[in-house]
Amino acid sequence: MRLTAILRIALHALRINKMRSALTMLGIVIGVAAVIIMIAIGNGASAKVEDQVRSLGSNIILILSGSALSGGAKGGSGSQPTIFEEDATALSKEASLIQAAAPTLRGSGQVIFGNANWSTTFYGTTPDYLEVREWNVIEGRAFEAFEVQGAAKVALIGQTVAKNLFGDTSPLDQIIRIRKTPLTVIGVLDRKGQSMMGQDQDDIVLMPISTARNRVLGATQARSKSVGSIMVKVRPNEDMAAAEAELRTLLRQRHRLQPEQDDDFFVRNLSEILEAQEAASKVMAMLLAAVASVSLLVGGIGIMNIMLVSVTERTREIGLRMAVGAKRQDILAQFLIEAVTLSLIGGLIGILLGIGGAFLVGALAEWPTRLSSMAIVLAIGFSATVGVFFGFYPAKKASQLLPIEALRYE
């Protein structure tokens, strides 16, 4: 018997009982739609984490200066100046796994423009900083190495600072003042958004490190070339752990530390935190998908239930088909294809509903959703499997009826 003929019989049988077919499909429709929406939400969450990784600048290692020990009390990182601008230069020049290293001096204070003012954080750094953080200047230009050497009175400002000080007007070539030092705005940084910790990364002013040290921060920092931290970018596709080991060795050499001595600096690897967050969001996605699969399973059981009812109800039809020449496998195929058709149509509707639902969730709840073609292929495969799996038992039962008994069935 031909497949098209069996398919026609199956579609005919499903059309005859429209309401029942629709209700049976509903289980699969909801199951598939739920799986797709859940996976979309899960993927959206992971993607958001990935975006945050990217916004921080991926593969970044942070080196913080060591802690001071005064009277047995450790002062916390940065309390003792142990790392210097030269360390950063050496790292970017000598360490093979490191692409760029930017020393930073951090300070905070009031930024004033005209009669507007804004409290923000400023960083004195080198042009490498933008490379390390993969940050672009969207208006104007970045400062150059000669401006770092000459402690030029220039600044780059973040979006938040620009908005608060300048509103809609262009900040370029305007003079802002930080701690009474006038700086010319030469560029505006691209929007970075929130960091994972919820900080506004756009609330920032960047200036040459020499400017920050000598002009803004003033005497306390001016004596040495110590820095608060060095932000290091590892070359793409290099192992973070290896890069970390390399920079550790280099810094220990430069600081002339004996093997028995502890590091006089701290190393923070951001990727660990990010990986943990990513793993957490993946677990959440898996959990959501697992819960949704349960409804798919329930839908499958619904199909089996209806197919069993259908086989009983159509016992005489089965008897008749057998009497006029249907072989056992013809009957098996008929009912199996009926079940698979039911679940596949349900699956297709479920996919459409799932796609629509994911968009709706994205739009209404403002959750990031990301449809996965993998999930859709999986949903089709799964619903066909559900049809075969839960359709097989009723179909087998139908095919094993004896023609005389089936014909006589009341």
Next chain:
Amino acid sequence: MLIQTVNLTKAYSLGHQVVHALQGVSLNIAAGEFVAVMGPSGSGKSTFMNLLGCLDRPTAGDYRLGHEEVSQLSSDELAAVRNRKIGFVFQHFNLLARTSALDNVALPLLYSPLPPQEHAERARRCLAQVGLADRFNHHPTQLSGGQQQRVAIARALVNDPILVLADEPTGALDSQTSVDIMNLLQSLNRKGMTIVLVTHEHDVAAFASRIVTFRDGRVIEDSLNTPNDHGNMPPQIMKPFVLSMIFVRRPKGVGKKQGSQYLPFGSCLEAIL
């Protein structure tokens, strides 16, 4: 011989009890015969029909249909034999609900090797043959009982079978419709179709050319009958007429034409009744 059964036996167990439904039936039916199988319930006639129809396998004995020994075939092989050689007509029509007459008739073709493009044409031809040329797209619920049985007969014919088995084909019909259906079967028989019919009713059996009576799993009577064209006969005189056929046992070998001499006797019976 079209049908040859030798010592056909069927026994089945009901709980601990073994029921001997058929106890050695040997019967030959030639091509072109119109045989009525009669007998009370439990006589084994239905079991015999199931075996003839290849719906069941005998416990013992041989059954040769056409040139093929079919008593020991597998269930799939039997399905193929049913598909190629036998047409079934049932008491309750057994049409597929909410399916057009045409599709109902074409049903056996689905399981045959015939190319699909020929299905509709053959089904149409068979429906026309039973006088339903204008009812192709009607569903069973839109047809009268007699029309439904005609559709079923067309379905039995669609595969060009060598044998039509009718299991109480008039059991669900009123007497006038019954006569119509029997006339149709009779005309098919006159065109050469071999028909075996199971019935309780003597006036239905009277359309056949041979009546085989079963009792307790055995053939107790096998007689020729003179089929008459009852189509124009008022139903009320049919019953006594048929009774006469049964009461007056005809010696074997008596030809059809001589049967008519019993007609006056039938009329006498009617007077008595």
